[in-house]
Each structure stands twice: as structure tokens, then as C-alpha cells.
Ligand SMILES: Nc1nc2c(ncn2[C@@H]2O[C@H](COP(=O)(O)OP(=O)(O)OP(=O)(O)O)[C@@H](O)[C@H]2O)c(=O)[nH]1
Ligand SMILES: Nc1nc2c(ncn2[C@@H]2O[C@H](COP(=O)(O)OP(=O)(O)OP(=O)(O)O)[C@@H](O)[C@H]2O)c(=O)[nH]1
Ligand SMILES: [Mg+2]
């Protein structure tokens with residue numbers, strides 16, 4: 001399935017060989033194939049449509065290169081557009097110290113694990129990270145974070161009795177600062193973007209601890225829903241970054257393009273496994289070829 | 305029973321309003337036209353139905369529209385429901401003792417990370433208890449931090465019998481012990497919660513096979529029920545997941561979780577089309593009672609915003 005787009009495109013554009021330039025008309029079949037590829041990679045319907053329009057605008061008028069097939073040429077242009085879009089913005093976290101980071105997202109997306117992963121990474125870079133467990137709802141969510149914090153030797157605070165999440169956050173922050181921590185990570189409960197009570201709660205938590213970074217942790221295999229989720233979390237909280245998880249599987253990860261398109265917020269890290277070390281900086285080139293289901297063509301065109 | 309149905313509807317109401325909002329007017333009294341057909345296509349794609357199901361529904365509505373240019377939105381919706389109902393025929397799983405096998409009936413909950421296995425284990429055990437059947441749960445996720453504590457905490461809250469060990473223990477040994485305990489206590493059901501694993505990881509898939517082999521030392525038919533818990537907000541990758549889990553473990557059922565959000569779980573229709581694994585329950589929240597039997601009719605009507 002992964003290589004099929006390249007093949008299909010090559011077929012769809014074979015007839016272009018020898019024609020002078022790419023036009024809207026002679027690219028129509030090829031762009032149909034691209035659309036199908038994006039949709040099957042779970043890119044949101046309207047995001048895919050807008051993206052195709054962008055690519056079309058970028059292609060029209062370009063001379064057909066002699067050394068590569070027009071199909072390959074179009075793939076290259078698409079890939080470049082995709083890399084540009086995915087890679088906008090900085091993948092670095094703010095350098096400010098103390099740095100306060102709020103982790104938010106849907107249920108089971110990987111917030112708690114990513115909190116520990118991020119703590120571990122920053123510790124390795126010399127920071128003194130501290131994690132605050134703000135998920136008072138899910139059974140044993142606090143235990144999970146505490147175990148991971150202990151394992152990675154991160155500072156930890158939570159409260160198993162309180163029902164007041166913003167107050168918990170405030171106390172956690174004060175405790176962290178008193179212990180001389182310089183990065184404070186707040187793990188929150190999973191919540192639906194349409195759950196108004198829980199969205200209100202996390203807004204209050206934000207007001208209480210005034211985070212410098214608000215990171216949406218999203219499952220890399222999310223479907224069309226990604227757009228609604230990202231938009232609502234962004235509107236409610238003003239996201240500053242994304243972490244995409246579970247990319248160690250074979251998902252094409254089109255949700256990343258959807259989320260990026262509707263929020264404009266940079267993708268900062270990716271999760272590539274259950275272990276706390278399975279965490280990497282984000283490289284737009286890799287994700288672009290994964291979404292498109294190709295890789296070799298780009299380097300082929302690069303060399304031509 | 306009425307309240308269950310109502311809950312199902314409430315859960316899917318948000319789903320419905322999302323799709324109905326997209327196709328506003330389309331499914332009302334308005335006449336179909338080219339623009340509303342485009343809106344319909346968009347609505348179907350954004351429900352994660354994928355190319356095949358979307359094309360099929362659209363084709364039938366377009367055909368009817370061609371025959372009758374005065375076709376109303378409501379009639380188009382009825383056609384959509386009919387197509388979906390036909391596609392989903394036979395997809396409703398109804399839980400029964402597997403013929404020729406004894407007690408305990410074993411249900412293995414499997415799936416990728418974070419799909420809802422542990423929560424569903426608790427919800428289902430709760431349901432059995434309410435229905436007057438006896439159940440024991442086994443905490444066979446000995447890998448993830450506090451996974452054992454999570455199920456134990458549910459067991460305390462819902463007063464469930466549980467067999468658990470500690471993180472790092474042999475998951476197959478826990479399953480073996482749990483079966484023995486369920487047998488000696490005369491339980492009707494044993495629900496085995498397993499660790500989340502991506503289908504692409506051969507070593508972790510092998511661990512599942514080991515749990516199965518060990519259970520079969522007790523009862524060659526166990527686990528009679530091998531259910532994949534699918535996160536309803538995921539896209540096409542769910543189909544890949546199901547294929548691989550099915551190949552290596554022989555799935556007998558599906559559970560779709562997190563349908564209380566605005567996602568429509570359309571990828572599961574794709575799983576059903578390709579693998580014909582019945583859907584038993586849908587998850588509509590984090591509370592014990594938020595688990596409902598799957599109804600194809602309700603699902604189809606909810607998708608198109610029909611009562
Ligand atoms: N394979 C893989 N699994 C991951 C990754 N990140 C997290 N997980 C797993 O996904 C599951 C859910 O992760 P959690 O960190 O508990 O997710 P969460 O968002 O905190 O969940 P809730 O608090 O219940 O909303 C666990 O089984 C994790 O081990 C990843 O990058 N790859
Ligand atoms: N809204 C909603 N949340 C759910 C539903 N089912 C489970 N959850 C939540 O999803 C998250 C993950 O659920 P778990 O039961 O821990 O998932 P799991 O498959 O056992 O996860 P791992 O063992 O880490 O692979 C938790 O926050 C649950 O509360 C559901 O139907 N609706
Ligand atoms: Mg968590």
C-alpha cells in the first residue's frame with residue numbers, strides 16, 4: 001500500500017511526458033490519486049481538498065523536466081509542500097526557566113507517558129524537571145505518573161484527596177519551585193473536547209498555573225476527528241505545540257497534517273514506543289513521506 | 305431496557321448533531337441538489353467511512369436522485385440508512401456461552417495502547433454482575449506502569465473478584481491462576497485484561513499467543529471470546545490493527561469505545577466489511593454504565609440523524 005501512490009501517479013502522468021508544462025487539465029488525474037492517498041492516510045477531507053488546491057497552484061506552469069517522469073516531478077512538488085506545512089514553526093520548547101508545560105488531550109492519547117518521556121529528555125539535557133499529577137479521575141492515573149517519575153528520578157507532586165484541580169496545580173507548582181525545579185510538567189486527565197465541564201476545568205488550571213507551553217498530545221492514528229479535537233482544544237486553551245504518539249506502529253499519520261492545518265501549531269516531538277526513552281524530535285521530511293506513502297521518489301528527483 | 309436505549313441515543317446525539325450540522329437542510333424537507341450531494345460526500349468521509357462505504361452510499365442516493373429529481377433530503381437519508389443497514393447486516397454480536405464449552409467462559413480483551421481495554425473490562429464485569437452472572441477479572445497487563453493498580457481500583461469500586469500480581473510478573477501465569485480461581489469459585493465468566501500492544505510488534509503479539517496457550521492448558525476452548533477493543537476516534541489504521549490481530553489471534557468480536565465524543569467510528573464499518581467480526585458493545589463514557597450493546601439499526605439511523 002505504501003508505494004502505491006508513486007506507482008499510480010507515475011501511471012496517471014505518463015501521458016505528460018514530452019508535453020511542455022504542467023497544467024490544471026493535464027494534472028487532474030494525478031491530483032485525484034493524491035487526494036485518494038491523503039484520504040486513506042486519514043487526512044481530513046477539507047484539509048486534503050485545500051492541500052490539493054495549494055499543490056495545484058504550485059505546479060501549474062512548471063516545465064516538465066526531461067530527466068524524471070512528470071509523475072515523479074509532481075510527487076516532489078507535493079512532498080515539498082507537505083514538508084513545508086508540517087515543518088512550520090520551531091520544534092524546540094521555549095528556553096525560559098522555570099518552564100511550565102501543560103499536557104492536554106483526549107483519553108488514552110499518551111499524555112502521562114509523554115509527560116514522563118519529556119521529563120526524562122529534559123533531565124538528560126541538564127534541567128531539573130518536576131511532574132504534577134492533575135488527573136484526579138482515572139483510576140490509578142496518579143500512581144502511573146508517580147511510578148514513572150520515580151523511575152526517571154523526576155520531582156513529583158499530586159493529591160489523591162482533593163477534587164479541586166486548579167488548586168492541586170497551584171500547590172504542585174509551589175512545591176516544585178520550592179524544590180528548585182526549573183521545568184514543571186502538568187499531566188492532566190483525558191477529556192473530550194465537547195465535555196464543557198472538563199474543558200472549563202482545564203481552563204481554570206491554565207489560569208492558575210500560567211503555563212508557558214500548552215501541548216496537545218494526540219494519537220498518531222486519529223481519524224477525521226483530529227480536526228474537531230485540535231480546533232476545540234486550541235480555541236479553549238491556545239496550544240503552543242503538539243506531540244504525536246504511537247508512531248511506532250504502521251499508521252500513516254495523516255491526522256498530523258489535519259491538526260497542523262487547523263491550529264498552525266508546531267509539532268514538537270513524536271512518541272515511538274511505550275518506554276520512556278521512545279521519544280524523538282519531530283522531522284517533517286519523515287512524516288511527509290509516511291503520509292504520502294513513498295520515499296525513494298523524492299531522492300530520485302533530488303538527484304535528477 | 306428503555307434507559308439503555310436512551311443512553312445509546314444520548315451518546316450518539318452529539319455524533320448525530322455533528323453530522324446533521326454538516327448536512328443541514330439536506331436531511332430536512334429540502335430537495336437534493338448537486339451542492340447537497342457534495343456536502344453528503346464530505347459528511348460521510350469525515351465519519352471515517354472510507355472510500356468503499358462512502359462511494360456505495362453516494363452511488364445509491366445519486367441513482368435515486370437521477371430517477372426522481374424531486375428527491376427530498378429525508379428520502380435520501382432513508383436510502384443512506386438502508387445501505388448502511390445492509391452493509392452491517394449480521395454485525396450485531398450477542399454474547400452467549402460458546403456451545404460445547406464449559407465454565408468459565410473466558411473473554412480476552414486485546415488491542416492497541418490506550419484503546420479502552422481496562423475500562424471496558426470493568427464495565428463489562430459490572431454489567432455481568434447486574435445481570436446476575438458471576439465474574440472474575442484478571443489483571444494480565446503486567447507491563448504498563450500502574451495498570452494492575454488501575455484494574456484493582458475498579459475492582460474495589462465495583463466489588464469485583466480479581467486475580468492480580470505485580471508489574472513485571474509473567475502475564476500468562478496470571479491468566480493461568482485467574483482461570484483456576486474462576487473455576488474453583490464457579491464463576492460464569494473470566495475477563496482477561498491484557499496490555500496494550502501495537503499489532504506491528506511481533507514479540508508483543510507472541511506474548512498474547514502465550515497467554516492463550518497457557519489458558520488452553522486449563523481448557524482447550526479458552527479463551528472462547530477474543531475481543532478487539534477499538535478506539536472509535538481512530539481512522540483507517542484500525543482496519544490494519546484488526547487484520548493483524550485477527551490473523552494472529554482469531555478475533556471473535558469487537559468493542560468500539562469513546563463514541564461519546566463527536567467521532568462516528570466509521571472505521572469499524574470498514575473492519576466489519578473486510579473481516580466480518582461482529583461488534584458486541586460500544587463505549588459511551590468512562591462510567592461503569594457507559595457500555596451499550598451495539599445496534600446496527602440505531603447506529604445507521606443515528607448517523608443520518610433519523611429518529
Ligand atoms: N506504542 C506506543 N505506545 C504508547 C506511546 N505513548 C503512549 N503509549 C501507550 O499508550 C497507552 C496510553 O498512554 P497514557 O500515557 O496512559 O495515555 P494518557 O493520555 O495519559 O491516558 P488517560 O490519562 O487515560 O487519558 C499506554 O499503554 C502507553 O504505554 C507511543 O508512542 N507508542
Ligand atoms: N470518553 C470515553 N473515554 C473512555 C471510554 N473507554 C475508555 N475511556 C478512557 O480512555 C482512557 C484509556 O482507557 P483504558 O481502559 O486505560 O485503556 P487501555 O486499552 O486499557 O490502555 P492500555 O492498557 O494503556 O493499553 C481512559 O482515560 C479511560 O477512562 C469511552 O467509551 N469513552
Ligand atoms: Mg494519563
Ligand SMILES: [Mg+2]
Nearest residue numbers: 421422445451
Ligand atoms: Mg489497560
